[in-house]
Amino acid sequence: MTVTIEPIPFFESNYAWLMIDEKSKNAVIVDPGDAKPILQFLKERQISLKAILITHFHSDHINGITELKNIFECKVYAPLKEADKIPDIDQTVHEGDIISLEGIGDVQVIETPGHTLGSICYYISDLKLIFTGDTLFSLGCGRLFEGTPAQMFNSLNKIAALPEDINVYCGHEYTVDNGRFALSVFPNYQPLRNRLENVKQLREQRLPTLPVLLSEEKRTNPFLLAKNITEFTDFRRGKDHFV
Template sequence: MFDTGVEPYQTLNMGAFEIVLLPCLADNYSVLLHDPASSETAAIDAPHAATIRAALDARNWRLNHLFITHHHTDHTAGIAELKGHYGSSVTGPEAEADRIPGLTRGVTEATRLEFAGHPIRALETPGHTLGHVTYYMPEDGLVFTGDTLFSLGCGRIFEGDPRMMWTSISKIAALPGDTRIYCGHEYTLGNARFAMNVEPENDALKARVAEVQALRAAGEPTVPTTLDLEKATNPFLRPDSRMIRARLGLGGAPDWEVFARLRQLKNKA
């Protein structure tokens, strides 16, 4: 369990930005993006206002923007306090505008977005919720997937259906392989156990599981990950795997049906 009073993981200098992966609540992540050139700062999701404020204050950063992926409370609970304190803009899915408090801009895939002059694409990725969006920064090779795609896993399907979720995940899978993925939760160790059950022959997965176990034993995060790594190890991105299909008895099924069966099994794990 995360301690919201601890210092967040180390600030990383990634291209134009300083990035802070910020543990919140039991297992959530928020991500702070800071552009030194403009002094602009953004947060992806707002699980816990006090944790985010403490990290900002420690760096003398002011929160200009909040980018919200979906309406669930563990991603939105801090919006009111953060917006009230900093006057931050709040961007989130237009389809969930009535369920996200304090929203100042609703977005769809047609919306033109940027942060500190860097373009952002809002990908509509419904399934976990019907309005979920993923934020992709093409010039910076960053994607913030919320609860759609996790390291070695994917989100539960609460409001959509498996085919919808597979379509959403496929959008993320189509991004460049070196894209760095920041997701909304630290679920990788639990996801690793399920992945090994469905594809134990996968050598890349074995190596990733060993890495994940070592990171968590040292109290370190398992994200960001990369799309190439997830395609090699994450069963929810691998419905074309012959071994997975054989284990599920779905040799000739379309990819989305294999994905649906994997999600059904993970729900029971």
């Protein structure tokens, strides 16, 4: 089984993640907020789309679904709790569900409310990775549009409890901005300084800062370093007002 994972950047900061089974040239896309760059990539590489995984209902994660479904015979998986806000769903999923994707492996659904109430993550132990949508970002976490700080704190802890050697793929390229805020919280923390330097260099070369190892996030992401809900709430509030 050889699976490659490609970032498809769109809008200002979004990534849709394409998992390609290199043997069959079939693929699965996570959070297609815009169909155009995905269609272009699939056409160039002569890959066909078999499934779409949705982490939450925000338009920059779902707006490409209908166009992709019109072209490919692909199955759309989306969170049960947001089913009324997402078009063209074939199968709703919730905590503990396993989706078996041919050529890719078993995908485990983890409910992670906070950014939205129905947000989910997709964990694939065979590939040692997790798609975290707008829940866990590199060096940050999603804004609390719907959930409480306690909900997000618990959601992040669920992710943090997974094996540390998995790669985190999130929905936005926010790492440098997140890192600037993180450094304001832990100004003298050398691992964080090193990390910020590293991601800045990647961005100067226009390279993605993702994926990132969960172990690295646990070492440097302030929202995973928060000791309790109170501290987490302070950090989240601080980030909301950070310029």
